[in-house]
Amino acid sequence: MNPANYLKIKNKIPSNVNILAVSKGFKSQEIITIQNIGQNDFGESKFQEAFEKQLILKDLKQINWHFIGRIQTNKIRKIVQNFKYIHSVDSFEKLQKISNISCEEEKNPFIMLQVKLTNDPSKGGFNPELLIAKWEEIKELKNIILTGLMTINPKGLSSEENLGLFKKCRILADSLQLPDCSMGMSGDWEEAIDAGSTWLRLGSLIFGGRS
């Protein structure tokens, strides 16, 4: 992990686009290194791994933790208790459960709904038509702050294909009046910016290769 690397990336990104530093697979010491140079948003995809780092880093109150991994229903309470943002809400049932638990826990997590824009069987998410059909019901849910949509593009697409999918996500978010789009990773962040991403989820680009 080289801080100069992080600063180089940060300088290339427009100021209205946020960087989520995806620290899964990296140690808390590496989080401290870039937290020291101004990065406060960190993304993790496995609850247990994240929680261990959260305990070590509990005195760094400026850190905002984002959950970006597949949500297991039996982990929802722990996720609600320990994360300010949840990017990967992929079904109405889980969203309802997050809302119910947030009421009980007196929390108000920021929520991004994961959308499924291709038939990639390895990725979950709301089907866009279903999301629109359910929208009035979704808006009624308590104790969640619906802030945007999230998408993960399949690997191996051309630059044009990546851009096209990201634009679909942006158009859908705009139609629902959601400000945020969590899209773009280390391999496709430039297209994501061009399409109107507000949260780039960057792991290896910042921290280097994962073992």
Ligand SMILES: *Cc1c(COP(=O)(O)O)cnc(C)c1O
């Ligand atoms: C791991 C991960 C990332 C970051 O991936 P990189 O290619 O290392 O930037 C982004 N989003 C999700 C959902 C991830 O699981």
